[in-house]
Amino acid sequence: MMRTIIFKLVLGIYFVLWAPFLLVGLVSARLTKKLIIIDAHGVLALARIICGIKYQIHYPPTEENGIPMAPNDNVRLDGKAIIASKHMSIMEVAILAVSIQNPFFIVKRELLWIPIYGWSFWRMGLQPVNRTRGATNLNKLANAVAHRIMNGQTLIIFPEGTRVKPGARPTLRRGLLYLAQTLKLPIIPVGVDTGLYWPRSGRMTRGTAHIYYGTVLPSTASLTEIATAINEHSA
DSSP states (O other), X not given: OHHHHHHHHHHHHHHHHHHHHHHXXXXXXXXXXXXXXXXXXXXXXXXXXXXXXXXXXXXXXXXXXXXXXXEOOOTTTTSSSEEEEOOOOHHHHHHXXXXXXXXXXXXXXXXXXXXXXXXXXXXXXXXEEOGGGGGGGHHHHHHHHHHHHHTTOEEEEOTTSSOOOTTOOOOOOTHHHHHHHHHTXXXXXXXXXXXXXXXXXXXXXXXXXXXXXXXXXXXXXXXHHHHHHHHXXXX
């Protein structure tokens, strides 16, 4: 437990010390994005150094003439697909941010109200959503997402809507289906077990967390099919 307390104290200090750089970075969206990515690398480094938590990313294998080949780094990570991930921890947010080129997340708008960090999230292009407006907000959201994807960004979404504990299997939100079907974008399911090592609350545990990219699903996939793919390798 001492490692967890030390980590959270150091992480808090790290965020405070990094804030002035983010404030300066607000002059440029590109600079802000670079600073946030560096920030995420720092968070993962602190988790590794203080708590002994590493991570490993797994990509689906390809096949040629029926013979499995080595992972291909998933050629669909080019922005032309929606990455739908299990959400257990801040850890997978950082991992996805640093491992996917030009990413953006759909987040609740209240996150952007956080001083400096929230402003930086807005500046780098995170897409806010007002959950209180429900379905009436989906068309506007789809248009905004389409614009960002056309500009070469990659959408990452957590379809369960919130962080969950290992073993939890909440129903996915239908907004993912609306975006996939409206924009005709395939879906890349991502399973994680980060909650075993970096839980939402409680003691952090030494070990190697895993991120699993699944086989690409069509835009017409059902919520059940998507959930099954996401949970296949999740804790």
